[in-house]
Amino acid sequence: MxxxxxxxxxxxxxxxxxxxxxxxxxxxxxxxxxxxxxxxxxxxxxxxxxxxxxxxxxxxxxxxxxxxxxxYVDGADLADHLAEHDPYPWSWAVAVAAQLCAALSAVHAVPIVHRDLKPRNVMVRPDGTVTVLDLGVASVMDTDTTRLTHTGSPIGSPAYMAPEQAMGGAVGPYTDLYALGVLLHELLTGQAPFTGTTALGVLHRHLYDPPAPVRTLRPEVPEALEALVLRLLAKDPQHRPASAQETYEELLPLIPARGTPTGAPLDPTRPFLLPHAPWPYRAQVPAPRPQSAPAPERADVAGAVDEVKRLLGEGRVTQAVDILGAILPVAAAQHGEHSPVVRTLRKQYAATLMDDGQYRRALPELRRLADERATESGQADPQSLRFRYDVAQCLEQLGEPVAALAEYRALLPYYENRYVAGDPELALDVRRRIGHLLLALGDRVSAQDTLVRLLHDVERLRGPGHPLAADIRRTLQWLGQVRA
Incomplete structure (x- = not known):
């Protein structure tokens, strides 16, 4: 719809x-x-x-x-997640089902029936948490609720449809629990319990065929889990668990105890192993591609660039980042990876990522730009040095003071050498950053020595009233009090 x-x-x-x-x-x-x-x-x-x-x-x-x-939910839908992990670890299946029970309990308390629970309507996020999508066919369980189609045909997906839903009967929380049983069976065995060549054939099997016990297809699954799946798939709603809460409690003993996650991406056991843990870091977040994204052969790179300029002028940096990320491979296919057009787009992409505070995504782009420019024009090329300066800023923002300090120290001789790529303003800024990073690393003696010499040079070049001089004095005053 x-x-x-x-x-x-x-x-x-x-x-x-x-x-x-x-x-x-x-x-x-x-x-x-x-x-x-x-x-x-x-x-x-x-x-x-x-x-x-x-x-x-x-x-x-x-x-x-x-x-x-x-x-906007980032991650993978459960159908894709299942396809990428064959066989799906049974502990993962338990963790997914337990999280779904928690969400269904909230849905059923309204009271609402989801009516279309299936892997495509479930997302696994980067931290392993599960999100239920699309309550679009949900029906409020009022006595006067009417059918939502003129034809009277049931709403939902045949492969996951409970018998009472297939027959057009009354639905309730037990209907979602049946769909959960189908989903669990699919996660554990790699296939839905009832399949067929037509929707009518599938619905007929839901009504009359018994499901195959999962241990006949996968013997390592615990007996208790197999028994729960069979109860969830009972034809009679009265024979299913009484609620999502009860189902959760039956799953609880099978959930892994607290410990160390496997490290696999989108591990759904992670929320149970490390409750309330920080989100895992992912090096590269691909830009979303709207359904309207043009095919490479028809893409208007120039038009996309104009759109990015307009968005940046309106302060809509996130949207500009996504358009640049999407258009880069298209431009590379049209003009060549090392063409001036692509180089300019990549510079804009890296700069926009920094403006958007996405330092982790900007870092590899800037390193690549710096290396390519240095290869072409030498290590002392001002543009290459500027990219390296931005790399150091990213490292600083990402909380990597040792790496940032090393990068700034490597840059400083170039900015202080007026016969190479001297830039007095940047040289002063780099020295200030070095002093602050030394403080962050606990080397107060070196930090004080660096800042004292910097203060002398700033006052000599810019005067004692310069804002940078005042800032350095405040830091030195604080440092002197700490050392005292």
Whole structure:
């Protein structure tokens, strides 16, 4: 019923996900019903507040189009995560299911039934936390709730649909628990319990066929976990666990105890092994590619550059970063990796990343630019030195004082040598940064010596009233008190 796009909040300069009704679905006799369903989705989704659910920022209409603005979730959907890990560790499956139970408990408390729980509607984030997407087919469990389609056909995905949902009967929390059982079976065995060549055939199997016990396909799965999956897949809702809370409690003994994560990316056991731990660092975050991203052969690089300039003029740095990251490989394919066009774009990309505070992503770009320029024009080339200066700034901002100090010290002779690439202003700034980094590393004697000599030179060159001189005096005064 819709499309989801990467969007941007212009006021706060942040990525968001924007869901739109497909234009071809708005027109026609079902338009009013689709509008009511979409409005219902917006209101229902906004009622639930839980870390395992996507945050709703805004909803409304623009002309004939309806939109829902949601949190942009970084990570991989569970279907892709499963495809990348074969076989899927059973402890991971338990951790995913436990997190889903926590989110479902919040959903069911409203009360809401998700009605379409499946791997494509679950995201695994970089820290291993699981986020449930798309309450778009949820139905508030009121006695007067009507069917949401004119035809009376059930809403949901056949492979994950509970028998009562397939028959068009009343749904409840037990319906989502059945879908959780299907999802768990798929994680543990690599395949859904019921498959077929047609949707009707799949639904027939849900109604009448018993599921294969997971240990027949994967013997290392604990017996208790197999028993829970079979209970979740019971045809009769009364034979399933009573609630998501009860299911969570049955999963709890199977969850890994606190300890050290495997180090694998997007490990869903991490939230249990290291509760409330900081997010893991990822070296490179790929820029999101909106569905409207042009194909390489048709991309308008010049137009993208103009758009970046406009966005930067409006202070929308995050969106500019993403456009630059997306257009770089296109420009390289059109003009060549080492062309002036690509070099200019990469310089702009690195500078914009720094402006956006994304120092970890800017660092490898700047190092590459510095090395390429030095190879072409020599180590003393002013542009190469400027890239290295930005590298040192990134290292400083990333809390790597030893590496930053080494970079600044390597740069200083070039800036002090007026016959090479001398720059008195940058030389003074580099010396100040060296002094502050020495302080950060606990070498107060060297820091004081560096700053005293710097103060003498600043007063001689710029006068005692210069702001840099006043700043250095304050630091030296504080340092003297500490040493005393």
């Amino acid at each position: 819709g499309q989801v796009w990467t969007g941007y909040d212009q006021r706060l300069d942040r990525r968001v996900a924007v869901k739109l009704l497909r234009p071809d679905k708005v027109a026609g006799q079902e338009a009013d019903e689709l509008r009511r369903r979409f409005v219902r989705e917006c209101r229902v989704t906004a009622q639930v507040d839980h870390p395992g659910l996507v945050t709703v920022h805004d909803a409304g209409s623009a002309g004939e189009e309806l939109y829902l603005v949601m949190q």
